[in-house]
Amino acid sequence: MQESEYKKTFGTNEIIFRQGEPGYYACIIESGCVEVCVERENLPPLISQLDEGALFGEMALIDDHQRSATIRTTRPTEVIVITREQFHNRLADTHPMVRLFLRVLLNRFRAFDQKFLDNPDNSIIGTGELPESSEYRSDHSIAVNQLRKETDLLNAIRNEEFRVFYQPIFHLPSSSIAGYEALVRWQHPQRGLVSPFEFIDLAEKTGLIVPMGLWVLEQACEDLKFFDLYFHHEYTRPPLYMSVNLSARQLRDDKIVEHLQTVLLKTGINPKRIKLEITESLLMQDPELAMTVLEQLKLLGFSLAIDDFGTGYSSLSYLHKFPFDTLKIDRSFISQLLVDEQSNIITQGIATLAHNLGLSITAEGVEEQGQLDCLREYMCDFVQGFLMSRPMPVDEAVKQLNAEQAMIA
Template identity: 50%
Template structure:
């Protein structure tokens, strides 16, 4: 798979889909998460669960990450031009540990913002707790440099890693994203409910936003609202969308803000990948 993946990068077989991120309070569309996809010429769509680990192990994740960043910034700029929202829609992009530690990352992102004339607050960078496993001081300084560009910063899959809570208040982080493994069982498991509640309270106490990942049911939505969770993403709202579907989705939610259903016409699942 490693060789095929290298060819895929060279031949532009990778593409992006975008999963909507919604305000749970007022059903407002606030942004999208950019998700890498691979359409193999022989095997069709390859699950990210299969090719992302290969990319990370081989180091190809850096090239993929750079391509994703560039395309996501280009797309976010088009949203700024075509859809006037207040605040403007943001795009959220995952940074792998290897990409985060690449020399020149700050300059690369600064160049992309200038090239696409993208308002910095429209770019949100997602990191995992893994970036803090080595040299926390260096990680904090790099995050501060990124924050100085004006971009937003999130910790993805929060609660599944090993970062020390004693350091969390030092990180210039805007958002904690609650891992889907906790959200998926919060209506059935008191333990998972308490984990989600604790993360929401922690984020609120630190002045951070919180996003719930993998919201699939109305029961989960009701509990998240009860806890004061501001935002969420998941198939209850929409599966990841192709570029050609985004304008219609934005128009629907800007004009009508329909109730949260996973049956909004035209946005059914085309495949099973949701992350």
């Protein structure tokens, strides 16, 4: 027998495994043929043959029960090996419904196999009962819960239960509102306002983030035109802009550029007033794809911001290669400005780096006056955070903008 990590090669009349042995892997026949022999007490053995493409030993993928048959090659045979550890590692990354389905399917095979061996006249009467385990019950619970969440999320999109809240972004030198970040919220009919931490990851995994993200962008563009009715900018003050987050799933969507262009045509908004935010970690998952997509978005006229800077793994040498206009310093650094000298030094260094590259700087998560004073000292351009304002519905944002305009007048 010759062996590699994923394949085993056997000669003629070699035993791959014996009945009664503990098993830890399954096999798929890539070439050749095997004989399956099941020894039964007081009965003749059952013998069958499996050819190219057949799977055997699959029960070992569930647990370490003993092998139920002896497998012997009838000619030179090559098999692909799937170990229980590999199977469970892959299974852990799959959707809970897929996990449950595979576990039920394999358990059903085992029940069928056991009844076949235990029944002397070889008749099999299915009862529909499955050997239940704690793993099965756990998978079942997780899968049902996941399915319920996904159904709720899909219904929320269909029933238009999502709302866009707006957190003002202030121009630090003038302390005036420069723009807003659009943040999605779920107005659940029973639970009330649901935090994005409870549904954004699920939306990303299921792909629902793509239509949701496009809806948020379109709504933000429409509301930006609504803000314009109350915003009287002077010649020295640029019009309001809108920041909108772009997710990993959206970035990988091969129609993302086309979809965003459609939103621009539909709303008639100037793309220079829309700042698309991409997290640093997302950027480094696939730098080449990110570069391609960002360059196309830049050609459409969008402004681009690298979000959560300082939390990812990017090399500083990468930063100048991407067509960004703004660098957003992550809130984890801002929160430690007054208590951690290292965070202070890093924040100051990021600000200097951004200015040297010709980028504007936005600090998010500002909650204390001392943090604001530090950022002003570091010549930060824009700030947002609970110190100035929490995210709010569009009508409250308009009232706030009106109040600021009245003070200016």
